[in-house]
Amino acid sequence: MGLLDIASIRSIERGFSYYQSKCVINLKSYSETQFEAEVKGSGSNVYRCYIDMEHPRKSKCNCPHADGRRVICKHLIALLFTASPEEANKHIIMLNEVEEDYHLRRNMWIDSLKEMVNDMSKEELRDAYLNMLIEHGEMAELFGLDEEEDLFEDEDEFY
Known part of the structure; x- marks a missing residue:
C-alpha cells in the first residue's frame, strides 16, 4: 500500500x-x-x-x-x-482516463435523452417541459418567466 x-x-x-x-x-x-x-x-x-x-x-x-x-x-x-515523476505521470494518465470516461458516459447519457425525447408525443413533451419549468424555477427565469406569476389561468389553455 x-x-x-x-x-x-x-x-x-x-x-x-x-x-x-x-x-x-x-x-x-x-x-x-x-x-x-x-x-x-x-x-x-x-x-x-x-x-x-x-x-x-x-x-x-x-x-x-x-x-x-x-x-x-x-x-x-x-x-x-x-x-517520483513516474508517480506524477501515472496520476496524469489516470486523470486523463477519468476525464475521457466522463465524456464518454455523458455523451451516452445525452444520446439516451435524445432518443427518449424523440420517442415522446407532443403532449408528453409539453408536460415534461412544463414540469421542468415548475420544478426548476431558475430555468423559468432564463426564459424571462417569473415563477411567482400565474402563467396560465387554466392549465388547459396550455394545450
Missing part, C-alpha cells in the same frame, strides 16, 4: 496542484524510497516533509493537518510527485 492508497482524494488533488506549482523545495534523497523536502504552503508557511514510500505511515509533515497524526497531507503528496 502506497502513499496514494492511504491519502484522501482531496489531499491527492491539492498535492498534485502543489506539485504542478513547484512548491517543493530543497529536495533531499536518502534512498530510492526515502525523501525529505520543504513544501511551500499557503501564505508564507513552509512545511518540512519526509516520505518513506516503502512504509507510507512513517511519512511525516509538520503542517497543522498532519503534525503528530498518521495522515497523508497535500504536502506529502506534492513531495511524492516531485521525488
Whole structure:
C-alpha cells in the first residue's frame, strides 16, 4: 500500500496542484524510497516533509493537518510527485482516463435523452417541459418567466 492508497482524494488533488506549482523545495534523497523536502504552503508557511514510500505511515509533515497524526497531507503528496515523476505521470494518465470516461458516459447519457425525447408525443413533451419549468424555477427565469406569476389561468389553455 502506497502513499496514494492511504491519502484522501482531496489531499491527492491539492498535492498534485502543489506539485504542478513547484512548491517543493530543497529536495533531499536518502534512498530510492526515502525523501525529505520543504513544501511551500499557503501564505508564507513552509512545511518540512519526509516520505518513506516503502512504509507510507512513517511519512511525516509538520503542517497543522498532519503534525503528530498518521495522515497523508497535500504536502506529502506534492513531495511524492516531485521525488517520483513516474508517480506524477501515472496520476496524469489516470486523470486523463477519468476525464475521457466522463465524456464518454455523458455523451451516452445525452444520446439516451435524445432518443427518449424523440420517442415522446407532443403532449408528453409539453408536460415534461412544463414540469421542468415548475420544478426548476431558475430555468423559468432564463426564459424571462417569473415563477411567482400565474402563467396560465387554466392549465388547459396550455394545450
